[in-house]
Structure formats: structure tokens, C-alpha cells
Amino acid sequence: MKSTQLALAALAATFSFAVAASADLPPAATKTGVTYATDIKPIFDTSCVKCHSGDKPKARLHMDTLEGVLKGTKEGKIVTAGDSANSFIIKAVAHTTTDHDSWMPPIPNKAGIKPLTPEEIGLIRAWIDQGAK
């Protein structure tokens, strides 16, 4: 009995944490047919490519091509196609990672690049949810 109650309490705690975490994310845009080429590349070009392209991209992450974004960092993938809420890139730009060093673009940064807007994050979410094409 006791262990059942403990298990239920743990389950409830995990559940409310998951709900709280996704509630912090801006909602995915309702736009359909979102693609990297038309919708997403302009956002990355403005906010990410300065540090994530060329011979020595930060974290070995190339943000200037679809292939590079899908390949991810030296640590692994940052996009989980079909699941934006669990894609690391969204946690990084929406500042929901506990590690502030993962907040992107870094705050502050010498290039003066501003955080993404909720609308931009919503568009990236829609792109990932629609398969990251």
C-alpha cells in the first residue's frame, strides 16, 4: 500500500513537472507547410549562423544548412522530427534548460544578437512538428 502511494506521488510529481515545462514553451505556429528553406533559414541566418557556421562552428553545429541542423552538435542531435517539445533546440531558444550556458543565442553575446521572439520559436516548433523538412 505504502509503496503504491509513493509510486503514485512520484508519478504525479513527474507529470506536473512535464506539464509545467511544456507550458513554458511558446505554442507551435498554426501555419502549415513550414519548411527550412522558406521559413526557418532566415531566422537561423539572423540569429545563429554568425557563430554556427564556417571552419570552426561553436559546438561543431552548422546552422547554415538543413543537413547541418539535423546532424546536430558534437554531443548529438538537437532536432527530434515530429516532437518539438522534446527537441533540444527548442529548449535552448526558449530558455527551459536548467543549464543557462545552453540558452541560445548566449545572453549576453558580443555580437548583440537578440533572443528569438515567441513567434519565431512557434514557427520553429511548427517546422519540427511537421517533420523538419
Ligand code: HEC
Ligand atoms: C554569439 C554566438 C552564438 C550565437 C549567435 C548562437 N550560438 Fe549557439 N553556441 C554558442 C557557443 C559559444 C556555444 C557553446 C559551444 C561549446 O560549449 O562548445 C553554443 C552552443 C550551442 C548549442 C549546444 C548547447 C549545448 O548545451 O549542448 C546549441 C544547440 C546551439 N548553440 C544552438 C544555437 C541556436 C539555435 C542559435 C540561434 C537561435 C545559436 N546557437 C546562436 C554561440 C552562439
